[in-house]
Amino acid sequence: MSAFTVYLRTKPALTGLKNMTEFITDTVVKTKYWHTLSDGRVQCDLCPRECKMHDGQQGLCYVRENRGGEVVLTTYGRSSGFCIDPIEKKPLNHFLPGTPVLSFGTAGCNLACKFCQNWDISKSREMDTLADDASPQTIARAAKAHGARSVAYTYNDPTIFHEYAIDVAQACRDEGIKNVAVSAGYVLPEPRAEFYAHMDAANIDLKGFTDEFYFKLTGAHLQPVLDTLKYIKHETSVWLETTTLLIPGKNDSDDELNEMTQWVVENLGPDMPMHFSAFHPDWKMMDIPPTPAATLTRARDIAMKNGVRYAYVGNVHDPAADSTWCHQCGEKLIGRDWYVLSDWNITADGKCKNCQAPVAGVFEEKPGDWGARRQPVRLHNFAA
Numbered sequence: 001m002s003a004f005t006v007y008l009r010t011k012p013a014l015t016g017l018k019n020m021t022e023f024i025t026d027t028v029v030k031t032k033y034w035h036t037l038s039d040g041r042v043q044c045d046l047c048p049r050e051c052k053m054h055d056g057q058q059g060l061c062y063v064r065e066n067r068g069g070e071v072v073l074t075t076y077g078r079s080s081g082f083c084i085d086p087i088e089k090k091p092l093n094h095f096l097p098g099t100p101v102l103s104f105g106t107a108g109c110n111l112a113c114k115f116c117q118n119w120d121i122s123k124s125r126e127m128d129t130l131a132d133d134a135s136p137q138t139i140a141r142a143a144k145a146h147g148a149r150s151v152a153y154t155y156n157d158p159t160i161f162h163e164y165a166i167d168v169a170q171a172c173r174d175e176g177i178k179n180v181a182v183s184a185g186y187v188l189p190e191p192r193a194e195f196y197a198h199m200d201a202a203n204i205d206l207k208g209f210t211d212e213f214y215f216k217l218t219g220a221h222l223q224p225v226l227d228t229l230k231y232i233k234h235e236t237s238v239w240l241e242t243t244t245l246l247i248p249g250k251n252d253s254d255d256e257l258n259e260m261t262q263w264v265v266e267n268l269g270p271d272m273p274m275h276f277s278a279f280h281p282d283w284k285m286m287d288i289p290p291t292p293a294a295t296l297t298r299a300r301d302i303a304m305k306n307g308v309r310y311a312y313v314g315n316v317h318d319p320a321a322d323s324t325w326c327h328q329c330g331e332k333l334i335g336r337d338w339y340v341l342s343d344w345n346i347t348a349d350g351k352c353k354n355c356q357a358p359v360a361g362v363f364e365e366k367p368g369d370w371g372a373r374r375q376p377v378r379l380h381n382f383a384a
Contacts, residue, residue, distance in 0.1 A: 028067070029163050031070075031162070033162075033188070033190065033191050034046075042070070044071050045191075046187065047061075048186060048221065053065070053066035053071070054066060055068065058074075060110060060219075061110040063075045064160065073163050073164065075106040075107055077135060078106060079106055080106060081105075083103050083376050084103075084375040085101055085103050085152070086100065086370050088336065089103075089339060090154065090180060091203060091275050092239070092241055093273055094310065095180070095200075095241075095361060097334055097361075098370055098371075099149040100147060100149060101148055101149065102152070105155025105158075106164070109156050111184050114218075115279060116282065136171035139151065139171065139172070140168070140175045140177060143172060143177050144175045145382060150172075151178075151179055152182055153165045153180070154182035157183050157184050158182070158195075159183055159187045166195065169199065179198060181199045181203075182205075183203075183204055184204070184220075184225065185228035186220050187224070189227075192231060196231070201240070202239070203243055204228060204232070204242050204243075205243050205245070206242045206244050206260065208222070208244070208260075209251070209259050209263070217250065241272065243277055244260070244275070246277065247279045247285070248279070248292070252299070254298075257299050262306050265307040272308075273312065276299040276313050277313070277315050279291045280315070293318065322336040326354065326359070328352065328355050331352055332345065333345050333352060333359055338372055341367050341371075
C-alpha cells in the first residue's frame with residue numbers, strides 16, 4: 001500500500017441517521033506526479049490539464065488536491081460501489097469472453113463531457129457518493145471469492161485514482177486476477193507508463209475524431225488520446241479495444257467516421273476491435289435525441305469497409321452486429337445476444353475452427369458462462 005496520511009473531518013449524517021453527526025476517516029495518499037511553481041502553487045502532472053492549485057484547491061477532477069504544498073489523492077480506498085458484470089459490458093469482446101469481472105470506480109473525472117452517461121459519479125464533488133470503504137487486498141479477496149477473472153477500474157476514469165488503482169492491481173495479480181482499465185486515455189506519458197504496466201486489458205473511449213468535438217464537448221483535446229492508444233498498442237502487452245459513443249449531429253458524420261476508422265487501421269491495426277455505442281439524452285445534453293440504430297449500423301459498415309475486422313454496436317439489440325465473425329471465411333466465431341454467448345468456434349490456440357485463420361484476442365479453450373447477470377457486491381465480509 002502507498003504511504004498515506006489520514007485526516008479526520010465531520011459531515012452531516014447519511015440518509016436515515018437523523019440529528020447525528022458521524023466522523024468520516026479520509027485516507028489521503030501522497031502522490032508523485034506534481035511539481036512546485038515559482039508562485040508557490042503546485043502543478044499536477046498526471047493528465048494534460050496540468051491543473052495549477054493554491055493550497056487547499058482541487059483540480060478539475062475534484063479528487064487531487066493541494067494540501068500543504070503537496071498533491072494528494074483524497075479518494076483512496078473509497079468506492080462508488082462494486083458489481084460483478086459480464087466482461088462484454090466494459091465492453092471487451094475479445095478478452096476472456098463470457099467471464100465475470102468485478103467492476104468499481106470512485107468519484108470525479110478529469111474530463112468535462114457534457115454527454116456523460118455516469119454523471120452522478122464522475123461529476124460528483126460529494127464524498128457521500130463513495131459508499132464502500134475497501135483496501136486493495138479486500139477488493140482482491142472479494143473478486144477471488146466471487147469467481148471474477150478480472151477487476152475493472154470503471155464508472156469514472158481510473159486515471160484520477162492512479163495510486164489506488166495500481167495498489168488494487170498489484171493485490172489482484174497476487175491472487176491471479178487480471179486487471180482491466182476503462183478510460184478516456186487522457187493522461188501524460190510518465191504516469192501512463194506506470195499505470196498500464198499493471199493492466200492486462202483496456203477499453204479506451206475514443207469520443208470523436210476532431211479536436212473541436214473534444215474541446216467543446218469534453219473540455220479536452222484529441223491528440224493525447226491518440227497518443228495513449230498508440231502507446232498501449234505498440235509499447236505494452238495490454239489487450240486494447242475502443243468505444244465511441246455516437247451523438248447525433250456531433251460525431252456521427254460519414255467523413256468523421258471514415259477518418260477515424262482509417263486512422264485506427266493505419267495506426268493500431270485491423271485487428272483492434274471497435275465498439276460504436278448509442279447515446280441517450282443525459283447530463284447537459286438533454287436536447288439531443290437518442291442515436292438511431294441505423295447510425296450504429298452505418299458506423300460499423302464504414303469501419304469494416306475501411307479494414308476494421310471486428311466492429312460492434314452497443315446499447316441496441318443487434319445479435320448479428322454483437323457477434324464475432326471470421327474476417328477470412330465469414331464463420332460465426334462467437335455468437336452474442338446482448339451479453340449471453342452461444343456459438344463458440346475458436347480453437348484452443350485462438351484460430352477459426354473452419355479455416356484456421358488467427359483470431360485476435362485473449363482467449364481460453366472454452367468461454368465463460370457468466371451470461372448477463374449483474375451482481376452487486378458489498379465488501380464488509382472480505383475485510384481483514
